[in-house]
Amino acid sequence: MNAATPSAPAAIRALSLNKIFNRGSGEEVIALQNINLTVQPGEFVSLIGPSGCGKSTLLRLIADLIQPTDGELMVNDKPPHQARLDRDYGMAFQAATLYDWRSVAKNVQLPLEIMGYSPAERRDRAQKMLEMVELGKFANHYPWQLSGGMQQRVAIARALVFEPKLLLMDEPFGALDEFTRERMNMELLRIWDATKITVVFVTHSIPEAVFLSGRIVVMSPRPGRITKIIKVDLDYPRKFETRETTRYFQLVTEVRETLREAHSYEG
DSSP states (O other): OOOOOTTSOOSEEEEEEEEEETTTSTTOEEEEEEEEEEEOTTOEEEEEOSTTSSHHHHHHHHTTSSOOSEEEEEETTBOHHHHHHTTOEEEEESSOOOOTTSOHHHHHHHHHHHHTOOHHHHHHHHHHHHHHTTOGGGTTSOGGGSOHHHHHHHHHHHHHTTOOSEEEEESTTTTSOHHHHHHHHHHHHHHHHHHTOEEEEEESOHHHHHHHOSEEEEEOSSSBOEEEEEEOOOOSSOOGGGGGSHHHHHHHHHHHHHHHHTTOOOO
């Protein structure tokens, strides 16, 4: 089981963080408002809320893909831009975004090519990561020869191949069928436990958030605010049977009711 290490610098610290798009214009959109959040090293934290509430915006701020309007944001005790330059994080999106003309191994090696690793080290690291996601025998296949779940495992391997401290995931399993999604949840927890990495995971699925997370950050409709942070007191390692426990259903209900109280849950 991964455990937060409070003595170490926070993996993510946001203080009074705001993001406004088109500020000062007639099309101004307040995407995030007064976000205060600390994520400790080794945590698995999920962001959940209605569409348009700013979950992905917060993830992109952490990744330095966009900049905050005001407030403070630190990643591994440094500004997000420096964390990006230092390759402190990897990212996985809903679409695997693999290159069909590159083999599975070559897709995983891509970040290492950009970073200037030698061919031998690229091969060794990529193979190690493929074996960790149980795709070692598929190194010479091409993405179009793999199922959706296998493609996502390749994308996760690529995100982890340079050994980042933080993994940012934006609905990576949203397009998968329910059975494959549940299996990918198990795979992700296994990888998380093996790597001791910090994970911030965006999802629309309440059951998925409860099954994966140590804490769930529930967000309100736009302007996105943190409504509540729910601690998930289910023991790790989690199993398929975890989803059948009374406490699991209680937590699912708590998250759902928190969303309803924010007038944001439709179903």
